[in-house]
Amino acid sequence: MMEQKKERVVVTKGAYLTSAVKKEQYPEVKRPEFVFIGRSNVGKSSLINSLTRVTNLARVSRQPGKTQTINYFEVGLKIDGSEERTDFYLVDLPGYGYAKTGKENRKIWKKFIDEYLLNSESIQFVCQLIDIRHDPMQSDIDMFRWLVTNGLPVLVIATKTDKLSRSAAQKQIARMKQVLGVPELDILPYSSLKNEGRSELLDSIATSLIK
Template identity: 50%
Template sequence: MSELHPAQKPDVIRAEYLISAVRQEQYPPGDEPEIAFIGRSNVGKSSLINSVCRHRGLALTSATPGKTQTINFFRVFFKLSHNNSEARRQIFFVDLPGYGYAKTGRSTRRQWAKFIEEYFLQSSRLKRIYQLIDIRHPPMESDILFHQWLRRQGLPVKIVATKSDKITRSRMKEHMGVIARTLGIEPEQILIHSALSGAGRDELLDDIVQILLQ
């Protein structure tokens, strides 16, 4: 794997909304790698995307859980240093509907599950899935079941613990340990993030850029 030039950090220079889809034929054309964001409703997927891209209105956020009802594609342009020279790379960010929202009708949940599963199993561009979990609470049954399903499919999933500004730094290690033990992973495999403070943004960018350099 290629290494970043140590003198400069990668960053997003531009991001744009492309399309909302529920079927494969609606996905945008192109061969850019894809990174998908999934988690329980109201865990902060859209806020994380906006934070990473430094574009407050890019992915629409809402206080109402279950608001995202389609697969939303964004094209994100990165600037990074590679082998002592500056390079530009493009990538798709994919914002998926949240799971586990009890007030969503059963037929709607089945519809979401169908097109989300089809996306995960059919997208040839998918390089990383960030599963978001609220750091304040232990993973819920839907988090556990979804994580297990992703791993059984051999999909490249990584955990991002969101809303890290909502707990004290002294409790963060404890909460990350609970998430790790519940999901059967190591705490070091978990990224943290706060859309409010921006904490963890650089680490998340570094992880994304390693995908671009593969």
Template identity: 70%
Template sequence: MAEKERVIITQGQYIASAVKKEQYPEKELPEIVCIGRSNVGKSSLINSLTRVKGLARVSSQPGKTQTINFYELGVRIADVKDRKSFYLVDLPGYGYAKTGKGNRKIWAKFIEEYLTTSPRLQFVCQLIDIRHEPMVSDVGMFRWLVERGIPVLVVATKADKIGKNAQNRQISIMRKVFGIAELSILPYSSLKNEGRSDLLDVIGDTLIQC
């Protein structure tokens, strides 16, 4: 018999797209962010997590998301009386624009402003394709977030594409590249919803503390 999920998404809906503070949603809710390179599977993960088909548009064209997209999710947590709500925030993919190596800007000014000024940001899910070693832009983004005291959870996407042993090897490589031996990395498959309950548990624990 399948184990009952501790954290259940009860509803999910698109709320707003923004490129400046004035366009952020008025309702004050905790915010959990998804960020990653273009085509890493952010939209697929959002659709998998919410189980709302097509909530986030999946595109084969890199760099399609050009705005900060806010989705409001409702959550029921086992042994918690009141239901919780939060914003799942989808940021544009980084690392796609072809710019000079000397002064590569991997995210737009409005993304930097959001990440450094939002008072309700709880943590960032940094998505990285588990099949590949983290790229320079991945490492740069990770360090940028850590240096600013923004909590990061590395989510290794497309985990269904490789076997368990290969997953473990890739996670070891990621930890070595990031230079943190005990770095928490969560393998995720949007296709099979593997890792979904683990990510929901992290979200639930965060919301309980808000």
């Protein structure tokens, strides 16, 4: 019987903490923050559930545009067998680019999302999720450029990789780099269904926490 590979990073805690739409509602206790952003229905909630292995931690909705607040999840890790737990926040932002959301709502969302991204000093990096089945849309390109222009470190995650064959996924990742205009960009393929990409993302988070 094959010995199961020991994980370098083990999630020991995953819990919803709070929701916010303004600075006064951010958590009082400061912790490192890893932010998830993407178009509505790109799979943010599924990825958070996969990453933490807590079923329904982030509610998966069939209705795009359901997340309307900044949602904080408190997560604990043990790295390389350490007895000490390292706690941080996963921060789930409302999806962008959802056409059925009224213009007024979109303006309100943009205001509190921009305020958070530009003013939080705890952000380690932003995970921008893009559906691997399609070329990045204009809203994806605009968000990527906005994050880079404002000096926020970005990790692009190609979601729903289980929907494509391995070779088709590789071609599409090359295409995504071309459309985003950064040929040397690292893009992490992720399947929430199969947990593929999970250990790589946890490694990136752990590396950021211990540097």
